[in-house]
Amino acid sequence: MSHARVRQAIETKLAAWSAARQIRVAYSNQPFTPNPSETYLRAFQLPASTTCRYLGGDAYEYTGVYQISIVCPSAQAMATAETLVEELTQLFRVDTPLARNGFDGLITEPVDQGPTITESATYTVPASFTYAGVADQPPAGA
Template sequence: MSHAIIASIYEAKLLAWSKARAEPIKVVYENIQYDPADGETYLRAFALPGDTASSTLAGDHRAFIGVYQVSIVAPANTGKTKTNPLVGELSALFPLYARDTKAGVTVVTMSSADPGPGITDPPTFTVPVSFEYRADTV
């Protein structure tokens, strides 16, 4: 259940940021169909939970570890002019060691939000931006 809470924390943070931008940007979450307009840049967000661990023999501790990824989907053949500014904004939105809390679960951003290699798949160019997270509960 805590992986779902963690995903909702990051989804809410991403949505609030996207709406507050001078030029709002569409955010599409898992299992949502979206047909972008021609030439539109948008974001796809994914929570990629890892194994839940425990550091105690009693089993009363849980470590929820995973990766959160925001893929920037831009039109192909636009270079990085659409994606690079968004990479910077996402890195600032999810800073290293940031703590966010909801429903008694505090999640920590455990790595910087960095871009992966761009993926060209005409008619789009996708740049994944991801970071590791961790939440410990007792």
């Protein structure tokens, strides 16, 4: 499952960056309770279909979108989220290598900011980028 490996490569990079900035990240499969006045990130992987263009199925191609939503208290200035989008744009630049346990890939499209989603207590600014890569398949029965 190389979508898992690309997710791990991205999340390792994101975790190091967020720890340095002291901003928490809510990953899709981990419990997370935000503080009422906290700005935090929500991370999601949206994998696309796996393909194989090679005879014998020696390597599979994996593509997808990784989304990082910036969640801010509603009273916080939009500039906070916009600054974080800019920082994520620098962190996940086009052609940034993504490698993990036999998966070799790249970020293929730049970080793109989506529309702001407003709620009563928070607003969310989604930012996403695409990735693509190749991984050798393990031998049958492994």
